[in-house]
């Protein structure tokens with residue numbers, strides 16, 4: 001699998017895990033969330049092992065709750081196996097400056113020591129991968145063999161959700177580095193804006 005999918009999955013995992021362990025951050029009830037201006041780029045070295053090739057998300061804005069369409073493809077030249085570290089830096093624009101959001105209860109700018117472990121907790125080994133991964137025969141647990149992975153255009157329904165209280169309206173950018181034993185395997189940047197009411 002590619003780096004973006006890993007980030008999204010590990011962030012989702014962090015949400016799920018914090019609510020499961022009862023150490024909930026304070027949540028903000030919102031009726032509707034809009035994600036605007038989604039953009040992404042690779043930030044790894046030219047010879048990075050794991051590279052996102054394409055990533056398409058629509059519509060713009062994305063409404064939550066609502067439907068989202070996504071397609072992605074990526075390659076990895078090495079096997080992605082445990083321990084697979086992910087370092088996330090999340091920044092918010094405040095009065096024209098980018099300010100780092102700290103790691104608060106597994107969300108924000110956090111270091112995840114092993115994304116494989118997070119995936120195993122989310123999708124217990126032996127269980128089928130969630131749709132649409134299952135349909136396309138895409139893996140959802142480590143190890144990910146070297147090769148190309150492609151998710152054709154797929155529709156998802158994003159259910160109603162509350163936001164962590166620090167996730168206020170504004171522009172955000174996220175920088176994620178995937179690594180194994182001190183070696184950088186891939187890097188991805190994502191930008192988007194959050195608007196809720």
Ligand SMILES: *[C@@H]1O[C@H](CO)[C@@H](O)[C@H](O)[C@H]1NC(C)=O
Pocket residue numbers: 085086087111177178179180182184
């Ligand atoms: C994450 O950051 C820590 C501390 O700076 C560093 O030791 C580790 O190698 C980094 N991991 C990745 C995947 O970049």
